[in-house]
Amino acid sequence: MHGPVATTKGEAIARAEEAAERADALRQRADWLTHAILILGVALFALPIWIVLMGSTHDVATISRGEVPLLPGPYAIENYVAAWTEGSARTTRVPVSAMMLNSFVMAILIAVGKIAISILSAYAVVFFSFPGRMLAFWAIFITLMLPVEVRIFPTFKVVSDLGMINTYAGLIVPLIASATATLLFRQFFLTIPDELVEAAKIDGAGPMRFFQDVVVPLSVTNMAALFVILFVYGWNQYLWPLLITTTGDVETIVIGIVRMIGSEADTDWHLVMATTVLALLPPVAVVILMQRWFVKGLVETEK
Amino acid sequence: MATLELRGIRKSFGDVHVLHGIDLQVAEGEFIVIVGASGCGKSTLLRIVAGLETATEGRVLIGGVDVTRLEPKDRDIAMVFQNYALYPHMSVFDNMAYGLRIRGLPRAEIEQRVRRTAEMLGLGELLRRKPRELSGGQRQRVAMGRAIVREPKLFLFDEPLSNLDAKLRVQMRAEIKRLQRRLGVTSLYVTHDQVEAMTLGDRLVVMNGGRAEQVATPMEVWREPANMYVAGFIGAPAMNFLHGRLCSEGNAVDLRAGCAIALAAPPAGVKDAEVTVGIRPEHVRIVGNGTVGAIPLKVDLVEPLGAESLIHGILPSGEGLTVRASDCSPFAGTTLPVVLPAEHLHLFGEDGRRLRLAHARSATARVRAGA
Ligand SMILES: Nc1ncnc2c1ncn2[C@@H]1O[C@H](COP(=O)(O)OP(=O)(O)OP(=O)(O)O)[C@@H](O)[C@H]1O
Ligand SMILES: [Mg+2]
Numbered sequence: 280m281h282g283p284v285a286t287t288k289g290e291a292i293a294r295a296e297e298a299a300e301r302a303d304a305l306r307q308r309a310d311w312l313t314h315a316i317l318i319l320g321v322a323l324f325a326l327p328i329w330i331v332l333m334g335s336t337h338d339v340a341t342i343s344r345g346e347v348p349l350l351p352g353p354y355a356i357e358n359y360v361a362a363w364t365e366g367s368a369r370t371t372r373v374p375v376s377a378m379m380l381n382s383f384v385m386a387i388l389i390a391v392g393k394i395a396i397s398i399l400s401a402y403a404v405v406f407f408s409f410p411g412r413m414l415a416f417w418a419i420f421i422t423l424m425l426p427v428e429v430r431i432f433p434t435f436k437v438v439s440d441l442g443m444i445n446t447y448a449g450l451i452v453p454l455i456a457s458a459t460a461t462l463l464f465r466q467f468f469l470t471i472p473d474e475l476v477e478a479a480k481i482d483g484a485g486p487m488r489f490f491q492d493v494v495v496p497l498s499v500t501n502m503a504a505l506f507v508i509l510f511v512y513g514w515n516q517y518l519w520p521l522l523i524t525t526t527g528d529v530e531t532i533v534i535g536i537v538r539m540i541g542s543e544a545d546t547d548w549h550l551v552m553a554t555t556v557l558a559l560l561p562p563v564a565v566v567i568l569m570q571r572w573f574v575k576g577l578v579e580t581e582k
Numbered sequence: 583m584a585t586l587e588l589r590g591i592r593k594s595f596g597d598v599h600v601l602h603g604i605d606l607q608v609a610e611g612e613f614i615v616i617v618g619a620s621g622c623g624k625s626t627l628l629r630i631v632a633g634l635e636t637a638t639e640g641r642v643l644i645g646g647v648d649v650t651r652l653e654p655k656d657r658d659i660a661m662v663f664q665n666y667a668l669y670p671h672m673s674v675f676d677n678m679a680y681g682l683r684i685r686g687l688p689r690a691e692i693e694q695r696v697r698r699t700a701e702m703l704g705l706g707e708l709l710r711r712k713p714r715e716l717s718g719g720q721r722q723r724v725a726m727g728r729a730i731v732r733e734p735k736l737f738l739f740d741e742p743l744s745n746l747d748a749k750l751r752v753q754m755r756a757e758i759k760r761l762q763r764r765l766g767v768t769s770l771y772v773t774h775d776q777v778e779a780m781t782l783g784d785r786l787v788v789m790n791g792g793r794a795e796q797v798a799t800p801m802e803v804w805r806e807p808a809n810m811y812v813a814g815f816i817g818a819p820a821m822n823f824l825h826g827r828l829c830s831e832g833n834a835v836d837l838r839a840g841c842a843i844a845l846a847a848p849p850a851g852v853k854d855a856e857v858t859v860g861i862r863p864e865h866v867r868i869v870g871n872g873t874v875g876a877i878p879l880k881v882d883l884v885e886p887l888g889a890e891s892l893i894h895g896i897l898p899s900g901e902g903l904t905v906r907a908s909d910c911s912p913f914a915g916t917t918l919p920v921v922l923p924a925e926h927l928h929l930f931g932e933d934g935r936r937l938r939l940a941h942a943r944s945a946t947a948r949v950r951a952g953a
Contacts, residue, residue: 472667474663474667477632477667480653481659481681482680483685484684493669
């Protein structure tokens with residue numbers, strides 16, 4: 280009576296173990312494959328950056344010979360000091376430090392300005408009913424279809440007529456309205472329960488109080504995330520600064536790099552590489568800094 | 583503390599008429615429960631009192647002052663929402679203090695008031711926490727605390743207990759009642775739970791389709807429902823309704839189920855008419871076989887509830903009848919003789935309104951005298 284039962288039970292256990300082993304093996308193989316793909320991806324993205332980083336530590340001759348150095352060279356400090364303080368004297372007058380400052384001011388003001396304007400317009404569109412509300416919303420929505428590149432000539436005409444060429448204002452103001460950010464804030468505001476708005480009304484909070492005491496604190500995470508995106512967007516602006524900066528005074532780093540690469544022959548490649556590395560740093564710093572913020576935000580908010 | 587008066591409140595959202603003229607007088611310190619099925623306009627009415635919604639027609643008076651056109655913040659009311667609506671980024675303390683800060687109270691007084699209220703609600707230990715670090719019951723208390731700390735003229739509650747589990751709900755129900763007694767603040771409480779309504783309210787407003795069907799004390803509503811809607815809505819399990827015909831003298835009713843019941847007194851002014859006879863399941867009497875005037879009830883389903891059983895059966899007329907019996911638990915398929923005692927019958931005219939019976943009045947009178 281017991282015999283056959285025990286056997287079948289034993290068999291079943293053995294079979295289950297076998298299956299478990301097979302599953303483990305399969306899982307290991309899957310792990311291996313996943314890692315291979317990820318490593319390949321990282322290499323694809325990281326290799327150019329690595330080359331730039333290494334290139335910035337060699338002298339101009341090495342790179343001009345057409346070598347692609349994959350190991351650090353001895354000229355790191357000299358190259359970076361030269362780039363930071365003088366820049367590539369052959370093509371621009373402005374040292375990298377000044378261009379970095381221009382880029383930084385532009386990126387910060389664009390990011391902050393975009394957030395400030397879009398959060399206010401989203402607030403108006405979501406929490407107030409006024410005549411033409413939907414019209415306003417659609418007007419904002421439609422500008423999504425008109426990025427700077429599309430409206431560049433009329434914008435340029437307006438800015439130049441206003442005498443804003445070669446000014447920070449000319450660089451920043453035309454880029455500062457953001458339909459995307461407005462829509463993102465709108466989506467977020469729509470998730471704020473009506474009861475919260477009503478509770479605040481009963482507590483006696485007027486629209487500005489509610490904005491400052493409830494809406495802004497609840498939006499901090501979104502603002503941090505947007506700030507990162509918009510800072511990088513501002514930092515990487517190319518076409519508009521290219522048009523609007525005709526002298527070195529407000530030239531941004533991205534434009535600077537392009538102007539450094541004059542003709543193939545007389546480019547200071549070592550300086551270009553060092554400048555590129557320097558230009559990478561602020562966005563990276565912002566991402567790392569803000570990441571701590573919004574990871575914290577993601578963990579802490581909710582309900 | 584203040585009185586509240588609603589005069590002919592109507593509300594339409596475009597073409598949708600939600601409230602059709604609500605009148606209500608609330609005395610100082612009274613606890614009024616607004617009860618009704620989902621979608622009957624309870625919340626809308628409460629929001630009109632709060633000032634979150636404007637009435638299409640009618641006036642709202644708080645403490646004798648017409649507040650119809652005032653903003654919520656100028657009405658001196660506090661409201662507890664179903665989902666609590668706590669500020670998620672503020673601590674319990676700040677949640678409770680926010681309204682006081684906006685009113686510009688001195689810091690020391692805010693501190694003192696919040697602490698006192700928190701102690702009263704057993705929240706003393708939790709003041710530093712954020713709402714998400716609280717259980718549902720604790721959040722509910724914070725929402726109550728936020729209302730209490732303001733010391734308003736009027737408390738408004740919109741189904742504040744419906745997100746809690748059954749046990750906690752019973753506990754909080756008692757607590758709300760005690761608090762309201764102690765603070766003596768005039769309160770308006772919306773619920774669709776009739777047990778909450780019966781236990782909490784000094785008076786009930788039973789609403790149906792945007793109308794107040796009856797405004798009376800819980801016992802009055804239960805004992806003398808104004809119409810069939812109220813009769814069917816209040817009381818669980820619901821009242822049985824049977825077809826009947828009032829005889830030509832008006833002093834007896836012929837049930838379609840096959841028996842005549844003599845009434846102690848004819849209903850005023852109605853004779854020889856179709857009526858609906860209502861009887862609560864707990865009032866149907868199960869009698870011995872062969873009792874004169876008994877109706878055979880064919881048992882269809884028996885639901886034991888522990889101390890009692892609910893017996894669902896079919897009368898000879900095909901009408902269903904539910905009986906609540908404490909000492910009888912028959913098998914399905916058997917036949918039980920039942921009697922409908924005349925003193926417990928409710929008669930409703932063809933328009934569904936209650937027909938006043940002479941004995942019903944005297945029954946109430948007796949209870950009042952006894953109380
Ligand atoms: N803003 C609005 N626009 C149009 N109709 C509305 C609006 N608010 C409420 N209603 C309608 O008014 C009616 C009453 O709504 P209300 O919220 O007062 O019901 P309720 O009695 O509180 O129901 P529940 O018990 O489900 O909360 C519903 O039929 C609802 O569809
Ligand atoms: Mg409701």
